[in-house]
Amino acid sequence: MRTLCSSTLIGEFFVIGFAGLVAMKDPDLSMSTVWTVSGVAMFLCVLLCGLVTRPGGVALGWALQIALIASGFIVSTMFILGVIFAALWWASVHYGRKVDEAKARFAAQSHSSTPDAA
Secondary structure, X not given: OHHHHHHHHHHHHHHHHHHHHHHOOOOOXXXXXXXXXXXXXXXXXXXXXXXXXXXXXXXXXXXXXXXXXXXXXXXOHHHHHHHXXXXXXXXXXXXXXXXXXXXXXXXXXXXXXXXXXX
């Protein structure tokens, strides 16, 4: 699960950075506000790569997905990209857990079928 979720988060890292560049063109937003918000979100993406397998990591990832969708009120394209990344996040968590379960079953099966060499 960690690999799939981390891949999604790194993709979001870049999308948030590009959205920050687009948001800079909005005359109502200061550059410091745009880059503070974008920088914090980008930092959270990288931080979550390491926390995704810990308790609450997936929930924090969902909070980030909601924030990414909500950023569409500033940069309208982010509504679409936010929904796409939320779907990718769901798939990463869902299929990542299935892969982890299959790996655990395979490891247990391999371990139990290997005769002890004495």
